[in-house]
Amino acid sequence: MLEILPETHNNLLAVRVSKALSIADFDQYRNLLRDLMGKYKEAHLYYEMVDLDLGEVNAVAAIENGMFDVVHGLDYGRVAMVGEKKWQEWAANLISPVKKKGVRYFDLSEKKEAMAWVQEK
Template identity: 35%
Template sequence: MIQILNSDKENVIAARITGTISKKDVEKIHPLIHNIVEKGKQVDFYFEMEDFDGYTLKGFWEDIKADAAHISDYGKMAFVGEKKWQEWTAKATDFFTSSEVRFFELENKEVATQWIKA
């Protein structure tokens, strides 16, 4: 499930991610991305993952399609999590994009919040 969080910065999409992400969850983020891009800004992401298990197949495919369509529109990405595979995912994302990507342990979410706002 994706729960959209309030952000003080207009080009940041902040979300708490728990359980399993479905296609419907990913579709919640599409209009937010388009709104920021239409203003001529890059999209920064803050993803706080707690008890996150991964994606459904359709959710994963929808996320891949959205990323492929907007990869050049993405700026900074903060992945905040509690599991080693989440850190590996952040590193893989950093490798495949020109975005600045960082992983933060869940107990350092304040540091991540400050980094994404800077």
């Protein structure tokens, strides 16, 4: 499930993902990012993962999302990934090289710090 957080404004997209992610969730996420990238020099992203079940993530949509990241990597500003599992930290490290400013991983207990960091000017 994709939830758009109220901190989303200007060039910041703040989302929480949980449980399962469908093709529609990935499409909505990419469309929101694409819109921000079209309006601003770079888009910042706060990506929080809570109770995310990797087995319930649509594999085709996840691959499409990975390709989107590769193509648009230079359009990202700060990216904060917030999670609770080791595989999420590994995923953040894996995608970091394709983002212009990389990805910084935070534990779920550090979500306030992550939000402050991603909003820094």
